[in-house]
Amino acid sequence: AAGVIQxxxxxxxxxxxxxxxxxxxxxRHDTVYxxxxxxxxDPQFLISFYEKMQSDKGSIPDRFSAQQFSDYHSELNMSxxxxxxxxxxxxxxxxxxxxxxxxxxxxxxxxx
Amino acid sequence: AQSVAxxxxxxxxxxxxxxxxxxxxxxxxxxYLFWYVQYPNRGLQFLLKYITGDNLVKGSYGFExxxxxxxxxxxxxxPxxxxxxxxxxxxxxxxxxxGNKLTFGGGTRVLVKP
Numbered sequence: 156a157a158g159v160i161q162x163x164x165x166x167x168x169x170x171x172x173x174x175x176x177x178x179x180x181x182x183r184h185d186t187v188y189x190x191x192x193x194x195x196x197d198p199q200f201l202i203s204f205y206e207k208m209q210s211d212k213g214s215i216p217d218r219f220s221a222q223q224f225s226d227y228h229s230e231l232n233m234s235x236x237x238x239x240x241x242x243x244x245x246x247x248x249x250x251x252x253x254x255x256x257x258x259x260x261x262x263x264x265x266x267x
Numbered sequence: 268a269q270s271v272a273x274x275x276x277x278x279x280x281x282x283x284x285x286x287x288x289x290x291x292x293x294x295x296x297x298x299y300l301f302w303y304v305q306y307p308n309r310g311l312q313f314l315l316k317y318i319t320g321d322n323l324v325k326g327s328y329g330f331e332x333x334x335x336x337x338x339x340x341x342x343x344x345x346p347x348x349x350x351x352x353x354x355x356x357x358x359x360x361x362x363x364x365x366g367n368k369l370t371f372g373g374g375t376r377v378l379v380k381p
Contacts, residue, residue, distance in 0.1 A: 190369075198311070200370070203367050203368065205367070211368050247311075258311040258313075260309060261309075261310050
């Protein structure tokens with residue numbers, strides 16, 4: 156079965172640079188979620204979209220923005236990167252907002 | 268606010284023995300409860316969920332979990348653990364009143380020894 160696709164899988168950036176992470180949900184899934192997992196930590200919710208509209212907002216820094224496009228894929232844009240942004244970024248998708256979320260393999264961002 | 272607690276950082280069990288991973292939760296409304304498993308350098312894999320109905324939920328790979336409303340718990344169990352079950356397990360809760368987000372517990376590392 157098709158899974159959530161994230162690209163790139165690994166990304167190395169320097170401080171103050173920008174990064175764009177992409178997420179392609181499971182076909183027919185209309186809800187996308189972004190989570191950040193720091194080293195040795197549990198995933199923290201950043202933001203979610205339902206039918207291309209932002210539906211929930213968590214602990215997402217103002218330097219980050221995200222959107223969901225007409226084909227339901229989503230992009231997380233990160234600017235003025237800081238060392239503390241180094242983490243594993245997961246995208247998840249679900250069919251409607253009430254169902255279980257299926258996670259992608261994650262993008263490992265390293266800021267140097 | 269919703270929260271999840273996994274009181275054990277690590278659980279060690281011998282292969283073939285029962286495995287239990289503990290989880291307690293706190294929500295203001297009705298809880299939707301989930302268990303996910305994470306293998307090294309991999310994403311989270313969905314194991315099972317409790318939405319409503321029977322308190323005993325069966326999931327993937329022989330795992331099951333029991334919802335206990337009075338104790339606000341949702342412990343994950345497997346009757347006979349395998350070495351391949353060694354991984355990081357996360358309990359998560361979603362409170363309808365709080366929107367779509369999942370709130371995760373701190374995770375429990377399971378080590379199954381041959």
